[in-house]
Amino acid sequence: MKALVLHKPGEIKLEEVADPAPDKGWVRIKVKRVGICGTDKAFYKGTYVPPKLPLIPGHEIAGIVDEAPGMEHLEGMKVTTEINVNCEKCWYCKHGMPTHCPYRETIGITIDGGMAEYVLTKPHLLHSIEGLSWGEGAFVEPLAAVVEMLEMQPLKPSDRVAILGIGTIGLLSAQLIRLITPNVVAIAREDSPKRKIAEKFVDVITVKEAREYAKSKTPEGQGFDYVVEATGSPNALNLALELVRPRGVIAAKSTHGAQVSFDYTLMVVKEVRIIGSRCGPFEKAIDLIRSGMIKVKPLITSTFKLDDGVEAFKKSFNRKEIKVQLTP
Known part of the structure; x- marks a missing residue:
């Protein structure tokens, strides 16, 4: 199969590699x-x-199950x-924290991912994306990560929110947060083409x-x-602490x-909570896209x-x- 293989920073190549063959308990997706x-x-x-090089990256995946040994009923499913x-x-x-399993492998990070014609995964990780386009299906993973942010630290309708950055995660966050509170602004450079x-x-x-907004419109x-x-950017946390x-x-x-x-001291003095979050609930993300409550197609800027x-x-x-996607 064809695959993009990262050998070292700055060196990624299109190569012919062996088709992955699913062992028992695994399935193969045609990306x-x-x-x-x-x-x-x-x-x-x-x-x-x-952790692994060379590596086939890619973890925002949509495709069709094309091989599922012993689980043939899964074959033909449109999935992420x-x-x-x-x-x-x-x-x-x-204890409900499978994304923190110390024995886990991570698709596109510790094991080969989806920037290829085929990728392997486990059946319990599959989610049907019937009714979504391929582009929308490949947006489920990042949207789920934004849903997780609000699951870990919920918002109140009265909260005032600032979003630093207007890339993929920033704009998914903006849409989701506006379903909860109207008091949200995004912060970007004046000359940002996005x-x-x-x-x-x-x-x-x-x-x-x-800064002016914070002074005039917050308690x-x-x-x-x-x-x-x-x-x-590694430099943005200080601005977040200021705001x-x-x-x-x-x-x-x-x-x-x-x-x-x-500024660690400022964090302590202000008693700020810094909450990290990543992989989240796929079904909630799928429902949000399928219902039209979150729109991802405008964020796909190149294919x-x-x-x-x-x-x-x-x-x-x-x-x-904003989002560049690949079509094998």
Whole structure:
């Protein structure tokens, strides 16, 4: 099969590799669409070194089950897959935390992923995406990660929210948060080429305007109740700390892989909670897309054939791009 293989930072190649063959207890998906995620880009840049190299990246996957030994009833299903292949036996798996299974493998991160014609997964990780387009199906994984953010730290309808960044996670967050509270703004550079798309979903302001907003429109001018850090930059946490109110929440969503320096004392003095979150509930994400409550098609800014995957990776770093997807 054809696959994009990452050999080292900055070196990804389209190669012919052996078709993966599912052992008993595994299934194979014929990939129809796969997204390039911020984590994939961090692997490519070298700021986040994957545990396995060479590696076929890609974990935002939509496709068709084409081989399922002993589970032939699954064959032909239009699916997406969760990415954490957990053991189902350990303490974490038995206590409702399978994404933290210490024995897990992670598709596209520790084992080969979906930037290929085929990818292997476990049947209990499959979710039907009937009624969704392939592009929408490949958006389930990142949207589920945003749903998880609000499951771990729920919002109140009265909360004032600032979202740092108007990339994929920022704009998914904006749409989901607006279902709960109207008091939400996104913060981006004045010259951001993504502003026109972002403004379809949320009011977009600059950092200077955000500081003015916090002073004039939050209680005692002390800041936002909830700040989502989704810039993909290691420098943004200090801005989040500045903008959040005392005893407020920072939802950390960037997976850039870099070490971060921030004002630890300010965090302590303000008694700020910093909440990390990642992989979340797929069925809730599917329902949100299927119902039209969350719109992901406008966020797909470029689609490339797998054959042009090297070009797609380079294009994904263009400031105009929100989500670049590949079609094997």
